[in-house]
């Protein structure tokens with residue numbers, strides 16, 4: 001295998017997220033997954049690039065658009081699908097659903113349905129990591145809509161003031177539901193504005209998981225070495241509707257042709273597959289990787305659908321500290 005194994009790993013993780021969501025699209029109409037779905041499809045390369053760069057040493061705080069971040073960090077399709085199916089073996093014993101995935105034992109600390117609330121918690125974790133000298137990197141994933149919220153700016157200010165090595169990662173798909181950024185924010189560049197807080201600030205519109213990987217790696221190293229936060233503004237596009245498994249071109253708030261030209265036609269999953277083929281893997285090698293991922297996803301779906309549903313005595317378990 002002449003291709004470097006990191007490129008193959010990145011492809012496998014990208015594909016794990018993509019195939020998992022394709023399985024959701026296929027099985028959701030069976031009505032066994034009774035949870036609203038905010039799909040990551042198209043944006044997976046952001047969290048995959050960042051989480052792979054941090055090699056498991058990240059504490060991840062994500063939004064309700066949680067699937068790719070969760071799978072990039074944990075690769076745990078069993079607990080993922082079990083939660084979507086509302087089963088005991090899910091991350092929240094079936095109570096959280098798609099928006100509230102958490103596996104603290106694997107560094108996915110939380111996903112929050114309330115826009116921007118995960119960001120300040122990530123700053124607290126960065127503070128704890130620094131104090132406890134864990135060497136871990138606290139990472140907040142959020143959309144450009146979360147930048148509209150005051151807590152984002154408070155978090156950036158606090159992290160810069162307390163010199164905390166936290167990564168703020170904006171999955172900048174340009175919309176809060178159907179409202180474009182220009183209709184919500186006066187600043188032309190979020191990255192430039194954040195820089196004025198004394199935060200290292202980067203922009204990327206590559207649609208390339210390897211570019212995000214390199215950026216996250218160097219940004220995290222600098223954040224720890226210099227004890228300062230970093231803001232990564234990664235442009236991307238959501239391929240599906242804001243919530244749900246379909247598309248929303250009929251709404252008319254974004255131009256289907258432009259999204260295809262700028263993003264779907266350079267889908268990071270396809271780009272990475274091509275890279276593997278161009279750098280030494282054969283179709284057979286890539287097919288074998290894909291078969292492995294497909295089998296993992298299909299097995300997890302099967303196990304989740306057959307897993308026991310929660311019993312009433314577990315209703316409050318994990319909800320309040322004293323019932324943990």
Ligand SMILES: Cc1ncc(C[n+]2csc(CCOP(=O)(O)OP(=O)(O)O)c2C)c(N)n1
Nearest residue numbers: 065113114115143144145146173175176177
């Ligand atoms: C505090 C709060 N206000 C409003 C909402 C309703 N809401 C849900 S998603 C969303 C848009 C957020 O957009 P963005 O942060 O860019 O994330 P994306 O959905 O694009 O990933 C809004 C306003 C909410 N969930 N929480």
